[in-house]
Amino acid sequence: MSEVRSTLDLVMERTRGMVQTPEERAETEREERRRRLRTMTQQLLERAAGVERLLEQIEQLERNDPPFPWRKELAQELAGRVSFGEGRDLLVDALIALHPEKAHDFSVAVAEALARDAELKASAEKRLLDVLAARGIRGTGVVANLQKDPGWLEEHKALEQALAERLASLAGR
């Protein structure tokens, strides 16, 4: 009868002799830290933790694990998640809390992007309503479906991406 081996035994046998190079180990550790920052950002967006808690966590990490640029990496993660949808204000508040000296720049970037988005939206709505009017449909009860305007969808997405990049760039300076 053959020997019965546990899963752990099998894993140990298969991975015997496998070692990480120092570079691989450093990359694994970096990725682990980034994953931690993603989790913290997600907790902020889900309102499981507020901006103050986020700051406490980052200060603790900076004390316990100083070589990693925690603040800079968190700012990049926060900026990368900014959109025109839900959670934007929370993310920007967190960015400002991390870099209070750049509060004005962050706010201006967001305000400009929102204003431009509103302009594009109004123009797309007008285009769509004009098409409907040409087909005999009009009135105060008619609301344009912006999803029917691929041009606007593209512009909206590009503007959102540009905002995230601008914030990331401001945070990285």
Next chain:
Amino acid sequence: MELKKNLYAFIWRDARANNCNTYFVNGKVPLLIDPGHRAFFPRVRAELAQQGHDIGKTGLVIPTHGHPDHMEALDAFADLPALKAIHEQEAAFLKTMRERLHALMGSDPLDTAFDFFLREGSLQVGDLSLEILHTPGHSPGSVCLYWPEARALFSGDLLFASGVGRTDIPGGNGAQLKESICRLEALSVEYLLPGHGDPVQGSEAVKKNFQLVKALYFDYV
């Protein structure tokens, strides 16, 4: 059946299957309200053809709400020029609930793109002037369409002859349903055209119907 000039009603009377009534208003831009289940739509198409109307010339299709027994047949218009519209709140609700609703009602999910949305206000459809009334209760974005010129009210599943819409389904709300019905009572209505069952004709009969449903159901909804 032609209820009056340019107003057609397709009343669903088969008790073996749940399907809604469909209404057609002919004009410069023909309007179809509540196309119903796709399996039963050929009946509407055939009856309209008998009356000399080509479904392909429909300009606008409006489901009063997003339940499959009212809007599944929208896909019959996929390759036709007709525009499709639903209340903006119902569209948002459908986005979150569509899979569950259709599973509950035993129908396949639809992939329906609406050309525009509706909200409380006026709606001009060619030479036809309508009012869109947002009347939640049976679903969050249910609408009633009021046609003042004909004194016709398309009430969807909010209000029936001697009955009211269900509120025990996702998005249903009894308090909102009662409030919506009370709002309608102020309208001058000669034709009450519900989503199920027989229409109510005559302003006195419509008034009595309001009184009846309030007396019969309001304590229990």
